[in-house]
Amino acid sequence: MISVFGSANMDLVAYVAKAPKLGETVTGHRFRTVPGGKGANQAIAAARAGGEVAFLGAVGDDGFGAEMRATLAEAGVDVRGLRQVPGSSGIAHIVVDDDGSNSIIVVPGANGTVTGPSGEDLAVIAASSALLLQLELPMEAVVEAAQAGKVAGVQVFLTPAPAQPLPAELLDAVSVLVPNEHEAAAITGAEGPDAALDALLELVEEAVITLGSDGALYGARSGERLRVPSVKVDAVDTTAAGDTFVGALAVARTERRGMADALAFASMAAALSVQREGASTSMPTRRQIEDALA
Template sequence: MISVFGSANMDLVAYVSEAPKRGETVTGHRFRTIPGGKGANQAIAAARAGAEVAFLGAVGDDGFGAELRATLSEAGVDVRGLRQVPGPSGIAHIVVDDAGGNSIIVVPGANGTVTGPSGDDLAVIARSEALLLQLELPMAAVVAAAEAGRVAGVPVILTPAPAQPLPDELLDAVTLIVPNEHEAAAITGATAPAAALDALLERVEEAVITLGSEGALYGSRSGERLRVPAVEVKAVDTTAAGDTFVGALAVARAERLPVADALRFASAAAALSVQREGASTSMPTRWEIEDSLP
């Protein structure tokens, strides 16, 4: 089982030819509300990739909260650890341009009320084969969950997004960190991915830097280095590519696939996701991923 301690947001997605600049108003050609949030996205990605998944987090008592819960459940995710709190659910305002690029504003809502894992959450984490974390919950809550995973001997996989300073107590508990190239640069101060990878490995056991169309770069403290090319596709919407990659990678690692095979599996899943619109709506099934592998 894979546990995900993280955020659930309703994505409010506007599609435009070109994203507006500061002070500019543009006309969009479509709008959608799509269940998302980095935590929920990773949970759904892992479930569709073939894992048993438990989600731990919070939603509000509004209509968005009910829809987020239903979406996770319909994807096969165990939502008994998804608590309801008074007030609004988290939302993300997303602008997607015709080139598939995006910009995102997150308003935490119920996610901001999570102070750490409950007693029941701790029991779920302890039974897991991997714990997935992101940074859309308060940092103290993320640190507490990571430490719970470390104490239980559970591999902890961190997506350090949104990028921000990472406390030592968090990184001390992380097994694998998976930033994109911009997050890696922000964390380490190194703009070259290879240098950023080396800097990350001074603080964690393993790291994967995702490089978009350039693939992914992996390293471990044992000295192993791998670069896996991306699958060449035409991107429609890159919103959930990173979360799809991480969810699929966690599944492959839980199944003890060799590192290179796990990275190819995750890359194939991400390539399928960017060819579809939305976050949770874009994530491929296990059959689709396996069918797309060479």
């Protein structure tokens, strides 16, 4: 089983010709709500990629919370550990203008209320072979979850986003760090992915730096290095490509496939997701990933 201890957000996306200035009202031409949050995205990606997945987190007692729960459940994610707390669910309020530029307000809502794993959460984590973490919950909660994973001998994957300083006690508990290029540079201060990978391996046992359409770079302290090219596709929407990659990677890893195989599986899952608009709705099923690999 894979457990995901993370955020669930509703993205509220308004499309306008030109974003309003302070005090101004403009009429938009399109609106959509998109279930997201890096935690929920990774859970859905892993479930669609064939994993047995349990989600641990919180939503508010509003309609968005109910919709997030339904979306996760529909993808096959076990939502018994998704708590409902009083107040609003986490939201991202996004304004996209005709040039494609956006401005975003994130209100953590229920995500901001999450503390370290409860007794029930700890049992779920201990029964897992992998635990997926990101940084959209309070840092203390993430650190506690990572430590619980380490104590239980679970492979702990961390997506260090949004980028912020990483406490040593968090890094000590992480097995596989999966930053994108910008996060890797921010964490290490190193220039270029190869130098960043060397620096990351001073901090953790294994790291994968995702490089967008340039693929990914993997390294382990054991000395193994792999460069994974991306699959050449026409990208329509790269939202949640990184989350799709991590979800699929964790599934393949927990099936004890070799790292090269696991990376190819993750890279194909991400490539399939960028060809469709949307976050969770664009994530491929196991069947689609395997057919594309074959």
